[in-house]
Every structure is written in structure tokens, then in C-alpha cells.
Amino acid sequence: MMQSDNCRCGHHGVTKLFRVITGLLALAYLWAVWSGSGMVLGRDTDELFQHVVIFGILVLSMRGICKCCCGEKHCGTCPTKPM
DSSP states (O other): OEEESSOOOHHHHHHHHHHHHHHHHHHHHHHHHHHSOOEETTEEHHHHHHHHHHHHHHHHHHGGGOOSSSSSOOOSSSOEEEO
């Protein structure tokens, strides 16, 4: 298994962005549920929950596409080092 630091692969940037979006949506969902209003920025809890699940699945599915930092193959764009 390899670990990458400061990776320049495009798919890692997209994965990081989706992680941030998923986290923000999860916080918005929790806020909507705990505040009792049931809505945040015009989105109800059902819609927020669906978005959290969809983005979460996207983030998990993107973990499998990286061959350059998983140790199977090195593409030359990631500075990798053994863990």
C-alpha cells in the first residue's frame, strides 16, 4: 500500500472536493433535523439526505479508480512513499 502527499492527479482533486461537499451536506442535514425547521437553504431533510448518500457513494467509488497511489502501478504524477 502506498501513501501520497501533495498528489497532482486530477481524480484526487475531484475526490477531495466531493468529500468537502459531502461533509457540508451532512452538516446541513444535521442542522435541519436538530433545529426542527426541517429545511436549510430551501432544501428539506429528505433531499439533503439523498444528496449526502449520493455524494458519499461517489466518494467511495472513486477510491477504487486510483491505480497510481494504490501500489499496483505508478503513473508518475503522484509522489508516493511506502507506508
